[in-house]
Structure formats: structure tokens, C-alpha cells
Amino acid sequence: MTDGTGGACGSPGSGEPEVSDSLKTFGEVLKAFRKRAGLTQEQFAERVGYSLQTVAKIEQGRRFPQVDFVERAEEILDAFGTLRGAARHLSRQPGLASWFRQWARLEAEAVSLYTYECRVVPGLLQTEAYARAVSFSVPPLPDEQELNERIAARIARQELLATCRKPPTAFSFIVEQAVLERHTGGEDVTRELFDHLVEVVERHWNVEFQLMPLRQSVHAGLDGPLRLAETADNHWYGYSEGQENGRLITDPKEISRLHQRCAKMRSQALTPEDSLGLLKRMRGAL
Template sequence: MVTDSTAGAGVGGEPECSDSLRTFGAVVQALREHAGLSRAELGELVRFSKHTVASVELGRRMPDPAFVERAEPALGNTGALRKAAAHLARQPGLAAWFRQWARLEAMAISLCTYECRVVPGLLQTEAYARAVSLSVPPLPDEEEMSARIAARLARQELLSTRRKPPTAFSFILEQAVLERYTGGKEVTRELLDHLLGVMERHWNVEVQVMPLRRPVHAGLDGPLQLLETPENQWFAYSEGQKNGRLITDRKEISVLQQRYAKLRSQALAPEDSVSLLKRMRGAL
């Protein structure tokens, strides 16, 4: 989600707040308060959590189309939300080709990510995100990099177990990505501590490491992502240099699901992955 637009930092970027998002959020909040509703009460009416309502109102999250359509009648049927939603935009940090996926990702009930280039953005530390930003030309200026990193860290709210329902995450990371020591030993040490902490604190997050030596490997075609919506519809996403593709064809998605299932069987089990990460941490 960067080149995965969720993973790295220099190529695609993260969802970032924009004036239009903040303005839309302010309109939602004003209409909600005028209707005498709490965030939790509006959440029940639009079938999203109160945390999602808060994120929309604060301009941190692009509202899903279903949110807009359900909120409109709940907040007076003025037509203001539909009209305002048509003008929503993010700051340039989010690659245009990634926007559709980002909107789906925000509402996903399950998300599967195989990554062989960088640690996905949802699992990055601030220092690692900065190191990635400084690795991929063209280099950002300080203001752009600060905004990008802040947005990436804020986006990690998606991992929260307070979401209803919490999103089920599966990550498969190549050991080589961690052995690269992006940013140096100190950055890598902090990153490994962070990964272990995420695995310990978030029961909805499963991390598997693909070992360096794996003669048969189902991921040789590159990184991939799969997600499931609340309506149990599946989407996939693949990405390369300066481009990405949202995949909706069921046959293509089925092929990628088969590959991801094979990758899970080829990677180390979660408990063995924890042991490997601890050994790597101890060796630094």
C-alpha cells in the first residue's frame, strides 16, 4: 500500500489528510450534532463503528460510498454529503492508481499481504518509514516526508482490535527484507521489536516469515494483496514500478488466492516466525 502504496514511502505514498477531507468531515460532524446524534448512534445508523465515524469527521479517512449513502438520510437528506463527496481528494502522497484499493482496504474484514520488497506500511516504524523514503528517488523534501510518515503512522489505526469487527490481517514477509537492514542496525532493531510487539498485542494480526532458502516459492511473480469486504466480496491488488492494478475478475482472484494459500504453507508458522525474529533481534 510507496510502491505498495501501503508499504514503502517514496513511490506511491499513504492516504493523507487533505482540505477536502477535513471539510467533508466537518460537514458530517455539524449535521450529526444538529441531528442530536452521538458518533456511536450515527455509527449504528450507517453500520460503521464509532471509530470510523470519528476518523471521517477528523478528515483522516476517505469515506466509503456506503457510508455516504447511509449517512445522507440519517442526517436529514439534504444532499450535502453526496455533493461534497464528489469533490473529495487526498494530498499527492497517495498514488492515483491506489485510491480505489485504499478505500476498500479501510472497510475490509480480512486483508492478506505478501511482500518481498519492504515491510508493509501497516507494520512500519517511523524511523523505518523515513529510511525507505530516503532510499527511493526522487527524494522528498522534509515537509512532504513528514506528512507522508505521519499519515502512515495514523493509518495503522486499521490494526486496532476495537474496530467492529476487527480486521483479520495476514502478513507474509520475506526474511531477506528484514536482513537488508534498511536504515541501519538501530532502525532494524527497533523494527524487529515493533513487529514482535504487534504480534503480541494484536490477536487479529498474523505474521509469517518466508525463510531465505525456499527452493519452491509461490511468490516469484511478486507481491500481492487480497481483501474481503463486509459483503464477503474479494478483491486483489498487484503493483510494480509507478503503477498498480485493482483486480476484480473472479478467475484472477482465485489464482492469487491459490498462490497466497501456497505461500502460507511455505512460510514459517507464526510461532516459528516469532522465534526467528527474536533470534534476528538478539544477533543485532
């Protein structure tokens, strides 16, 4: 199921992962290696290139450590692979494809999230019925438990849209008009999806939604879907996904190229205002 899994405001800690035994264990191990190296949290934060607040939350088990954080900590603390090994056990989440889990962790902490999709409506914007229809479209068909886990994980991710998060994430979505013209799941599912998209765009000031028109003679997204995420520490990551796989992108040169493509597509797609107008007209035609 594409998008790896296929908002209302929560508790004061919404936007951060629920504290789990594996997160707390990783935090304790990190703290032990930091103290072994004779570093205060402030000194370690400066060396690893992350804020003191982020380091504190990771040690408390309240934040997932990012990929480059783990790699830098390994080198700085001379942890002989212990931190890297422990981090591999932090991303087990039912309903998320194994290749998507690292990105889901970054997505949960992002302050900016850019998405271009040419296959399906992005998971953060899907309805339950649409997610179900997508899942049943791609063989092999899931059993009931697997399907329910996929949908639950996808709907749970949509809490990220909430403007009550501190700071709220800034979203930019570019979706091919052809994706909506496909009417995945039939007319009833499509009507509900269009109504949901209009509501999300009109209600969430932090969501920018653009449609790429059917006819576009010059298109910067011909290499396929892409995502970019900026964390609270102003680190950028990219992600690309294909058949049965996904790739986390950390190389600055690759991320620069993705930024260039994304910026070009934002100028090529319809404006947010025109996109909303087209979306409403498409809904009215059903």
C-alpha cells in the same frame, strides 16, 4: 515510495473515514438519484448488492463508496456518469500515491486483509524511522513536507490494527526473510523495527505474521507482491503494485488466482510461532 505512502483505539467511529464535504456531497447526490428512481434504501441496497447499513452510511457521508458500488449504482440509477465522476474526487489524501488511494479506501473497510511482500516491510507494520529510511532510499528524494505527509499517512493507517474496531480486521502478513536481512536504514533502525514487529505480533491477536525463509525451492509468490481484502459485505478485491503504479483487481477469476497463491504461500512460509521465534533470534543477533 512503496506501499502507496510511502494502534490505539480511537473514537467510537474509528475505522470509518472522517466525514468530509466531498463524502457528504457524494451521499446527497446518491440519495437524490435513488429517490428520483423511486427506490427506498432497502430496495436500492438489495439491487446494488450491499447491506442497508452500508448504503445508509454512504448516503450520510460516513463511508467511502467502493468501486463496484459506484459502478452498480450508476447502472441501477441511470446516473449518466454523475456518480462515477463525483467518486473520483473522494480519494484525495495527502501522503498517499494517486494509484494507492482506491486501495487505501478498501483497506480502511476490510474485515480480512492478506498481504505478501518481497520488497519492504508492509506499511502497516513499519516504524517511523523505517518509513523514513525507505523514502530516502528511492530517488527522487522528497522534500521535507512531502516526506512528513508520507510518514503521517502511513502511521495513521496503522490504526487499522486496533482490535477495538467493530469488527476487528483479521490480518495475515507474509514477508520475505530477506527483506528483514537487508537492514534498511542501518542497525539502529533495524533493531527498533524488530522490536516493533515482535510487539505487534505478540500484542495483537488479530495479526498473523509469517516469514518466508531464505531458501524455498518451491515458491508461489514469484510473480511479486500481492494483497487481498474482504469488505464487510464479503466482497473481495486484489491489489498489485510496481514501479510508479498500482492496480486494483476486481475480476473474480484473477482474485481466485491470487487466493490460490496466497493459500499456497501460507503453507510454504514458516508457521506464525516459528516466524516469531526467528524474528526474536534475528533481533538478538544484532
